[in-house]
Amino acid sequence: MLLLLLTVVVAIGAASAVVLAATGNDGSSDKKQPPESSSTTGRLPSPSLSIPSQLPTELPSLPTGVPSDLPSGLESLLPSLAGDEVPYYMLRTGDCFDIDDSRPGQAMKRRCGEEHDAEVVKVAELEGAYTTDAALKKAASDLCRKPLDTKAAEQPADTVRGTLVQYPDPTGFEVGIDKVACSLAADSGGGDRKLTKPLK
Numbered sequence: 001m002l003l004l005l006l007t008v009v010v011a012i013g014a015a016s017a018v019v020l021a022a023t024g025n026d027g028s029s030d031k032k033q034p035p036e037s038s039s040t041t042g043r044l045p046s047p048s049l050s051i052p053s054q055l056p057t058e059l060p061s062l063p064t065g066v067p068s069d070l071p072s073g074l075e076s077l078l079p080s081l082a083g084d085e086v087p088y089y090m091l092r093t094g095d096c097f098d099i100d101d102s103r104p105g106q107a108m109k110r111r112c113g114e115e116h117d118a119e120v121v122k123v124a125e126l127e128g129a130y131t132t133d134a135a136l137k138k139a140a141s142d143l144c145r146k147p148l149d150t151k152a153a154e155q156p157a158d159t160v161r162g163t164l165v166q167y168p169d170p171t172g173f174e175v176g177i178d179k180v181a182c183s184l185a186a187d188s189g190g191g192d193r194k195l196t197k198p199l200k
Helices: 002-024 132-152 169-176
Strands: 086-089 095-098 106-110 118-125 160-166 179-185
Touching: 118 132, 132 160, 132 169, 132 179
Parallel strands: none
Antiparallel strands: 086 106, 095 106, 095 118, 118 179, 160 179
C-alpha cells in the first residue's frame, strides 16, 4: 500500500514537473505572457496528499472455493517433476528417451550411450488450423516423413525398426502447443528391443 502511494506521489510530482516545464518562463523577453485573471495568483497549485501513518496489520485473505484440481486431460500438457520425465514437446533434436504406453505424451530422457527406446531426429512445428486428431496426425506425419526416411537410410541394417511421431491433441494445439517430435525407434509397437548408442 505504501509503495502504491509513493508511486502516486512520484507520478504526480513528475506530472507537475512536466506542467511546470511546459508553462514556465524560459527567461526570453520576446515572448508575451498571457494576461493574468483577477482570480489567479500566477502560481500553479501544489498537490496536497495525505499519506496514512500506519500500514494495515492484516493482509486480505484469499478467496475460498478456488479449485485445487486441474481438469482431467491437462496433466499431459504440464511438465512433470518426476525424475527425467518431460512432455514430448520439450524434447530436442538428438535427445534419447524411453516411452511408457501408460503415460502418453510423456518421455523419460535417457543418455544416448545407454539403452533407450528412441531418439529424436527432428522437432518441427505445425502451421495452420486443425480441429481433429486425424487432421493433426496427418499433418504431423507429413512433417516427419522425409527426415525420418532420410535418417533411417543412414543407419546400419536392423538398427531401427520403427518410427515415433508425437504431436499435440486438439486441446493442446488450441492452447498453443504446436511441436511435433519425429523420432526413430529401436522397435515398433511396444517391442522390447532398445537402441544402445546415438544414431549416425
